[in-house]
Amino acid sequence: MIIKNIVVHNFKSFHGTHVIGPFFKGMSSVIGPNGSGKSNVLDSILFVFGYRASKIRTKKVSMLIHNSAKFPNCNSCTVTVNFVQILDNNGPQEDAQEIPGTEVEVSRSAFKDNSSHYTLDGKRVQFKDIAVKLQNHGVDLTNGRFLILQGEVEQIAQMKPKAENENDTGLL
Amino acid sequence: MIIKNIVVHNFKSFHGTHVIGPFFKGMSSVIGPNGSGKSNVLDSILFVFGYRASKIRTKKVSMLIHNSAKFPNCNSCTVTVNFVQILDNNGPQEDAQEIPGTEVEVSRSAFKDNSSHYTLDGKRVQFKDIAVKLQNHGVDLTNGRFLILQGEVEQIAQMKPKAENENDTGLL
Amino acid sequence: RYQEFMAGFMIINQKLKEVFRMISIGGDAELELQDTFNPFLEGIAFSVRPRNKAWTQIDRLSGGEKTLSSLALVFGLHYFKPSPFYMMDEIDAALDTRNVSIIGHYIKKFTVNCQFIVISLRAEMYDLFERRIIGVFKPDGCTRTVAIDPREFSKSHLKQPSPPP
Amino acid sequence: RYQEFMAGFMIINQKLKEVFRMISIGGDAELELQDTFNPFLEGIAFSVRPRNKAWTQIDRLSGGEKTLSSLALVFGLHYFKPSPFYMMDEIDAALDTRNVSIIGHYIKKFTVNCQFIVISLRAEMYDLFERRIIGVFKPDGCTRTVAIDPREFSKSHLKQPSPPP
Numbered sequence: 001m002i003i004k005n006i007v008v009h010n011f012k013s014f015h016g017t018h019v020i021g022p023f024f025k026g027m028s029s030v031i032g033p034n035g036s037g038k039s040n041v042l043d044s045i046l047f048v049f050g051y052r053a054s055k056i057r058t059k060k061v062s063m064l065i066h067n068s069a070k071f072p073n074c075n076s077c078t079v080t081v082n083f084v085q086i087l088d089n090n091g092p093q094e095d096a097q098e099i100p101g102t103e104v105e106v107s108r109s110a111f112k113d114n115s116s117h118y119t120l121d122g123k124r125v126q127f128k129d130i131a132v133k134l135q136n137h138g139v140d141l142t143n144g145r146f147l148i149l150q151g152e153v154e155q156i157a158q159m160k161p162k163a164e165n166e167n168d169t170g171l172l
Numbered sequence: 173m174i175i176k177n178i179v180v181h182n183f184k185s186f187h188g189t190h191v192i193g194p195f196f197k198g199m200s201s202v203i204g205p206n207g208s209g210k211s212n213v214l215d216s217i218l219f220v221f222g223y224r225a226s227k228i229r230t231k232k233v234s235m236l237i238h239n240s241a242k243f244p245n246c247n248s249c250t251v252t253v254n255f256v257q258i259l260d261n262n263g264p265q266e267d268a269q270e271i272p273g274t275e276v277e278v279s280r281s282a283f284k285d286n287s288s289h290y291t292l293d294g295k296r297v298q299f300k301d302i303a304v305k306l307q308n309h310g311v312d313l314t315n316g317r318f319l320i321l322q323g324e325v326e327q328i329a330q331m332k333p334k335a336e337n338e339n340d341t342g343l344l
Numbered sequence: 345r346y347q348e349f350m351a352g353f354m355i356i357n358q359k360l361k362e363v364f365r366m367i368s369i370g371g372d373a374e375l376e377l378q379d380t381f382n383p384f385l386e387g388i389a390f391s392v393r394p395r396n397k398a399w400t401q402i403d404r405l406s407g408g409e410k411t412l413s414s415l416a417l418v419f420g421l422h423y424f425k426p427s428p429f430y431m432m433d434e435i436d437a438a439l440d441t442r443n444v445s446i447i448g449h450y451i452k453k454f455t456v457n458c459q460f461i462v463i464s465l466r467a468e469m470y471d472l473f474e475r476r477i478i479g480v481f482k483p484d485g486c487t488r489t490v491a492i493d494p495r496e497f498s499k500s501h502l503k504q505p506s507p508p509p
Numbered sequence: 510r511y512q513e514f515m516a517g518f519m520i521i522n523q524k525l526k527e528v529f530r531m532i533s534i535g536g537d538a539e540l541e542l543q544d545t546f547n548p549f550l551e552g553i554a555f556s557v558r559p560r561n562k563a564w565t566q567i568d569r570l571s572g573g574e575k576t577l578s579s580l581a582l583v584f585g586l587h588y589f590k591p592s593p594f595y596m597m598d599e600i601d602a603a604l605d606t607r608n609v610s611i612i613g614h615y616i617k618k619f620t621v622n623c624q625f626i627v628i629s630l631r632a633e634m635y636d637l638f639e640r641r642i643i644g645v646f647k648p649d650g651c652t653r654t655v656a657i658d659p660r661e662f663s664k665s666h667l668k669q670p671s672p673p674p
């Protein structure tokens with residue numbers, strides 16, 4: 001399963017609705033000047049995957065709503081991630097075929113009162129339903145080791161011995 | 173006053189005696205592959221300036237003594253910094269003249285029992301004598317803001333308001 | 345449960361070694377159980393031997409060496425329990441240009457069946473991504489992105505008429 | 510004492526603004542007293558307005574923007590209380606290539622009367638250091654350094670006979 005695109009609406013430095021992508025199987029790079037919004041793209045994934053505000057570099061989820069001199073009055077933000085399954089062919093990236101009908105749409109919205117809700121394929125759900133759905137596709141949200149935030153890579157190797165143990169036990 | 177060179181003996185990844193430099197007025201760069209010893213050059217300055225072990229990325233000063241598979245038996249380490257004054261001519265770097273007779277030699281040695289001692293121009297002194305001598309030449313060891321360690325630059329701007337205040341008050 | 349853990353541990357350790365040897369070109373790494381009979385009690389220690397050097401605990405390594413050790417662990421774990429995609433933000437900040445290139449090429453080989461989204465400021469990294477680049481820019485306080493296929497660029501570049509002789 | 514502090518504070522704030530405007534090419538920065546009548550009580554807040562954006566508290570900025578803000582503060586403080594030398598380790602880790610070059614050129618102008626020793630992995634930074642490079646390498650587990658004058662290299666390069674026609 002791969003991320004096909006990310007649709008953000010009034011999320012952090014994004015005003016209005018933007019489609020980030022499309023992504024394919026294989027490698028994509030995200031490039032741009034300092035402060036342009038690259039880490040905010042990763043933050044949008046953290047947001048949709050239910051991370052708490054402090055892991056998304058902010059104190060409350062309401063601060064994730066776009067707020068700039070030009071547009072100071074946004075009331076909510078939404079991030080939608082569209083996944084799709086691909087035919088695993090062990091070949092070069094170009095040949096990866098998207099399997100029609102396997103699309104999964106995960107979305108989260110946050111509001112000025114710090115509340116947020118989730119939808120899965122358009123239906124309102126609890127976060128745990130999303131966690132289960134992603135787990136079935138091999139995305140282990142309890143472990144989060146497939147996401148490396150800016151400035152974090154050095155401390156992965158420096159985990160205390162007990163933490164490394166929990167990590168490995170968690171994998172099994 | 174400028175740093176003319178740094179003489180290290182069995183300090184961290186340096187085995188034997190090495191002269192790092194000479195440096196001149198103006199800009200010098202220190203380059204090399206990961207793990208070669210660049211930050212250890214900065215650590216040698218921290219050591220001579222009396223910083224405690226935890227600021228030099230180590231638990232005890234005895235761990236600063238060179239210890240490698242080839243040379244596991246060094247008993248002490250020494251760092252000597254040679255300063256000299258230059259004629260301030262506001263001109264291009266090339267013209268900076270060293271003023272003979274203004275050399276200052278500051279040295280610190282550490283031993284396996286975690287003790288260390290300081291010398292100033294060859295004479296055994298207390299650390300505070302070195303702090304005073306350097307202070308007279310404009311090097312403010314209480315403030316340390318002329319040294320930026322690896323990974324530290326981002327948090328300089330993020331100092332708590334009270335810390336910034338102490339910083340500025342310290343300057344005055 | 346102990347059996348399962350030890351089996352998994354052996355695989356992860358083996359894969360970590362393979363990956364670290366490959367990216368450090370001569371170095372070695374090791375996960376060690378602090379207490380072989382009771383791994384759940386004392387935990388796991390991570391030791392590294394950079395090329396040409398002695399075995400060291402992680403906290404004595406340089407910034408770049410720690411980064412390589414972390415990445416070897418992440419890539420090693422992937423073999424044991426693959427994740428369908430990875431998203432990494434500036435993992436190359438502390439790497440010298442040669443190591444940026446080594447990690448970039450490793451990711452290139454490694455992502456045969458896996459999706460990698462890499463945020464990077466280093467040309468030695470993003471120049472290797474030939475299929476998809478997301479350009480992020482902020483012309484007036486609001487972020488905009490554009491999806492680029494670098495191969496389309498080079499094709500259209502080749503199509504240009506050759507300059508007059 | 511209050512007078513002295515306010516005088517110093519005004520100078521540092523002014524210099525910080527000048528430096529930040531220069532290195533961010535259109536941005537602005539400000540030190541603000543939390544309590545104007547009792548600066549020693551509440552402390553100083555550091556606000557930044559990156560180019561094209563709104564005034565923000567430091568903790569909301571990106572890694573690169575924080576780095577630029579920190580460096581502007583250090584350079585601003587230097588005007589008020591100069592230090593004879595500075596030693597900086599990988600201050601460019603979080604900077605995009607353009608900002609590495611901007612900071613490198615600023616240091617070049619700035620070090621007219623001051624000694625700067627910069628550890629860097631970025632070619633856009635160390636290529637600007639034309640007079641003295643310290644090369645650090647570790648051929649067999651023990652660090653060695655060599656002092657290089659790049660200008661001597663290019664001179665001797667020019668002296669070489671031109672290749673046969």
Ligand SMILES: Nc1ncnc2c1ncn2[C@@H]1O[C@H](COP(=O)(O)OP(=O)(O)OP(=O)(O)O)[C@@H](O)[C@H]1O
Pocket residue numbers: 011012013014032033034035036037038039040041063064065066067068150465480559562565569570571572573574603605
């Ligand atoms: N709620 C918000 N509304 C508007 N802008 C925001 C909001 N939250 C953060 N920002 C802005 O987003 C920018 C940070 O973006 P981001 O961290 O993604 O940059 P980046 O491209 O990763 O930069 P770097 O290369 O320096 O890491 C900051 O300038 C910040 O002011």
Ligand SMILES: Nc1ncnc2c1ncn2[C@@H]1O[C@H](COP(=O)(O)OP(=O)(O)OP(=O)(O)O)[C@@H](O)[C@H]1O
Pocket residue numbers: 183184185186204205206207208209210211212213235236237238239240322394397400404405406407408409438440630645
């Ligand atoms: N007491 C010691 N004896 C021998 N080697 C040591 C000692 N202390 C540290 N080292 C070695 O010094 C190396 C770290 O050097 P340093 O941090 O200066 O590297 P660096 O050039 O700054 O690398 P990077 O670019 O990754 O930051 C490590 O490999 C470490 O094992």
Ligand SMILES: [Mg+2]
Pocket residue numbers: 038039040150433571572
């Ligand atoms: Mg970022």
Ligand SMILES: [Mg+2]
Pocket residue numbers: 210211212322406407598
């Ligand atoms: Mg270093």
